[in-house]
Amino acid sequence: MIYDNEMTLNFRAVSTNEAFARVAVAAFALVLDPAVSEITEIKTAVSEAVTNSIIHAYDSSEGIVHIWCGLKDNRLYIEISDSGKGIDDVQTAMEPLFTTKPEQERSGLGFTIMQSFMDKMEVFSEKGKGTKVVMEKSVGVCENNG
Numbered sequence: 001m002i003y004d005n006e007m008t009l010n011f012r013a014v015s016t017n018e019a020f021a022r023v024a025v026a027a028f029a030l031v032l033d034p035a036v037s038e039i040t041e042i043k044t045a046v047s048e049a050v051t052n053s054i055i056h057a058y059d060s061s062e063g064i065v066h067i068w069c070g071l072k073d074n075r076l077y078i079e080i081s082d083s084g085k086g087i088d089d090v091q092t093a094m095e096p097l098f099t100t101k102p103e104q105e106r107s108g109l110g111f112t113i114m115q116s117f118m119d120k121m122e123v124f125s126e127k128g129k130g131t132k133v134v135m136e137k138s139v140g141v142c143e144n145n146g
């Protein structure tokens with residue numbers, strides 16, 4: 001596909017970058033004139049995916065998180081990836097309330113939140129190689145924009 005606009009971000013997998021990442025992606029999508037609720041949904045989905053890379057992929061050791069975003073017509077495309085430990089069983093990991101870190105008070109709802117806030121969400125993961133979350137959302141097309 002030929003996008004109207006694209007951007008990439010690569011940053012250290014540290015928790016301070018989670019706020020940076022969600023604001024950066026939301027700012028990139030502003031040209032689509034999103035409703036306030038849509039900005040919140042985009043930010044939350046990005047935040048969940050980035051947090052997963054920081055906490056689960058790299059287990060708080062060093063690593064890089066990659067974000068690619070594209071715009072085409074009224075649609076926002078987001079890919080968030082890491083080169084961390086990967087996921088054993090993606091289908092199970094995506095089930096609501098499934099978490100491998102219950103001791104850290106994780107609720108296992110990150111993927112469920114991404115799914116509900118975005119129009120499309122897919123997870124690709126390979127053990128020992130990393131994980132990629134691919135999301136899409138139509139933005140700014142709602143009549144009650146605001």
Ligand SMILES: Nc1ncnc2c1ncn2[C@@H]1O[C@H](COP(=O)(O)OP(=O)(O)OP(=O)(O)O)[C@@H](O)[C@H]1O
Pocket residue numbers: 048052053056057058082084085086087093094098099100101105106107108109110111112131
């Ligand atoms: N990038 C990733 N790398 C490795 N494992 C991951 C990654 N993202 C998710 N997982 C695995 O999938 C599980 C489910 O993720 P999900 O975000 O739904 O829940 P959580 O992170 O455990 O809890 P919450 O997001 O509610 O704080 C995680 O517990 C973890 O085992």
Ligand SMILES: [Mg+2]
Pocket residue numbers: 048051052109110111
């Ligand atoms: Mg999570």
